[in-house]
Amino acid sequence: MARLFHVPLSPFCRKVRLSLAEKKIEVELVEERYWEADPDFLRRNPAGKVPVLKLDGRMLAESGAICEYIEETRPDPALMPRDADGRYEVRRLVSWFDDKFHNEVTSKLLYERVNKKVTGQGYPDSRNVKDGARAIKYHLDYMAWLLDHRRWLAGDQMTLADFAAAAHLSALDYISDVDWNRSQVVKDWYAKIKSRPSFRSILADQVPGFRPPPHYADLDF
Structure with a gap:
């Protein structure tokens, strides 16, 4: 194993x-x-x-x-497109979320609210939290624009790009830092991806000292 x-x-x-x-x-x-x-x-x-x-x-x-x-x-089921253009777009979006989104949002919200307490580094920096709360709106709007043109973030098939985005958003959702009412298309995308069997163990996570909101594990929000 x-x-x-x-x-x-x-x-x-x-x-x-x-x-x-x-x-x-x-x-x-x-x-x-x-x-x-x-x-x-x-x-x-x-x-x-x-x-x-x-x-x-x-x-x-x-x-x-x-x-x-x-x-x-383990190429089946495929999480990367076969064509070079499709693979490029997946890698671009994975980098977007793991680099830009992480630096502008995740590190400002999740790390300030949770990681500092867990690792004993003190209290959240309120300026960072405010910056992260402002930046996530831009990223949700960008996701909405992508999903207005595509079935999934990188194209017509679910890919690693969707998992990268969902990984960040699910962690932030655990601490109620995602405004799902900002975009119906993003909310629908997340409901679709978090209803997959592969998401079950993540929705069962429990972090001592932090209780997720009631909707966190609700597949229908």
Whole structure:
């Protein structure tokens, strides 16, 4: 069985979990307090970051590289298009969410509200929280524009781009930081993706000291 060293609300870990579940790869989840820099964990990944996946006798790090490894070694069901243009668009959007969205939104909201408390780094910076709350509106509007033109974020098929976006939004939804009333098309997209069997373990996550809103695990909001 595969083993994933993870943190429940990490969007990067959640993206890998979604990929594994969609491919029906059984995995043992091991919560990792990466901020404690445990020597055993640093041997698994000297970068000191989660996720780390043990699969096929290998220790794999970096969520993007992990997801592409899974895709290349377990191509069915496909989470990447076959054509070069389609694959480019998926990679562009994965980078958008894991880089731009993460820096402008996730790090300002989730990390301030949750990670600081969990890791003992103090209280949230109110300016960062305000900046994140403002920035997420722009990103939701961009998603709405994409979904007005496409069935899924990157095209007509569900891809890793959808998992990257859903990983960030689900983590933020756990702390009620997503205004689902801003866009009906984005809300419909999220309801569709979170109703998939691959989302079940994520919706069952519980983080001590933080209670999700009632709609978090409600497939119909």
